[in-house]
Amino acid sequence: MPAELRPSERIYRGMKSAGIDLVASVPCVNLQELLCLLSSDPDIIHIPVTREEEGIGVCAGAYMGGRSPAIAMQNSGLGNSINALASLNMLYGIPVLMVISHRGTPGERLVGQIPMGRLTEPLLNTMGIKFFRPRPHEAEEIIENAWRLAVNERRPVAVLLDIQFWEGR
């Protein structure tokens, strides 16, 4: 029996199936394996940026140049990105796939992650940004569908990956 895919591999395969070919990232400890997979893929341009908002800009430019962009970040970075998501992506109709490590969810050990952990879904709801919370076995398909939705609706779409997801649950 083949070994079960790790959560990071499932995300990576979903991004590949979606045709994602440029990724901006700001790291999270839970994203480390995914970021290595992205960096070692010759068909993906991976740009580690200094701040998530900057990455939203890089992704928007990449889309304008014909690429299929995603940003990989922690949910803290959603807070850093709100103005860009609203007054760039949503204003012009520019899609982006947001692959978000959702910290501050059950199992979190750092108290500093709790406030943004609680605010992540309300912020996305307020902004009208659709989001998905896949379990590992469905991540590949949901990520592919999330990017298709972003392109069809010309909007940002988020995939939230909570602490249990990274534990394979």
Add this chain to the structure above:
Amino acid sequence: MRRIDAIAVVAETADASNALVVCNLGYPSRELFFVGDRAENFYMLGSMGLASSIALGLSLALPERRVIAIDGDGSVLMNLGTLATIASFASSNYLLVVLDNRVYGSTGCQPTCTSRCTDLAAVARGAGVRDVRVASSEEELRMSLSGSGVVVAIVEPGNADVPVIPLSPEEILSRFMERAFPRVRRS
């Protein structure tokens, strides 16, 4: 040098080299529209600070195409990390032109830190950008636009009396993308 004259020099160079241009929001975009509107100009209407980042994404997506970002001192100060990212990842098709008038010009000319002691050319060099030029006249600016990297153009504060851009965000994007890459390549 007035900013609108500096923008006209950049627009002329961009047109001659068929470059894509990403222009900072507010009066700079209005001035660019006034002196030389082209479908290859992306006029920002929001997301202050991201002109250089949008242009970086474009230049990576289209490595054969020249991409020029027209930014301001206030906007670059809002996204200083961009200089480090540009230093590490931008290719030779990328040029950032910072029009430094030492004020937040579109909001009533409140001074920025470049009016006191911050030297954006030195910041860009410190971030690791290898090719940084400073231009104080139209002639110097024209000469400095031929390469890649970062150009800091010293301009006077003040906005030209130019109208608002009569294009919707969707129009700005769709005509830009039409020129950025041919429709046949789109899925």
